[in-house]
Amino acid sequence: MPVRHADSLPTEDVAAGTATKRQVLIGPDEGPNFAMRRFIMEPGGGMPMHTNEVEHEQYVLRGSARVRIGDDMHHVKAGDVVFIPGGVPHSYDADEGGEPFEFLCVVPNRPDQIRLVDR
């Protein structure tokens, strides 16, 4: 299926997150090198500080959030591009009120493990 609408694809809860859902838009079974996913965080939702082994290349589709990357806090909104290198602690806190915080997140087709960071 070369073309499909993202809204038609299955949604799953992200166990490590709060009010956070994930969709696989193009999975490792289709793309030979990397996978494209869409994350949807309800206002006030998010994910605590954690690391992944793989890098994230992200594009914000709508809404806004505070995103911590290492020691730096960023306020991101639609049209922002975010690069998170593998191994760097990061967190998401979707802004209260307004629309959900939605972003694409592309990752390489490699084994990954999410590790929560104790702060």
Added chain:
Amino acid sequence: MPVRHADSLPTEDVAAGTATKRQVLIGPDEGPNFAMRRFIMEPGGGMPMHTNEVEHEQYVLRGSARVRIGDDMHHVKAGDVVFIPGGVPHSYDADEGGEPFEFLCVVPNRPDQIRLVDR
């Protein structure tokens, strides 16, 4: 620079296209495995039938277009996800009127060559 707004990044004309511009959002100098680009085609613009050696994972941000992939024509719009395997001929024709056709296109960090397909 872990966060930047796409609108702040340089834009270049795509030589093989018509009224088509490209921005590198996350380049191969930053992402170790793949690059994220944004294409902007003015209404009526586009790219003729061509092949790339690498696959494309795409997400339509706004506008609409006729996208041919192999022998199949698709009408795509915001929120549509498009996968084009390496080597498969494809073309873009942004719809006349309305807003520009804008999409993300992620490609692996590998040498690529664009070849126009004689129809």
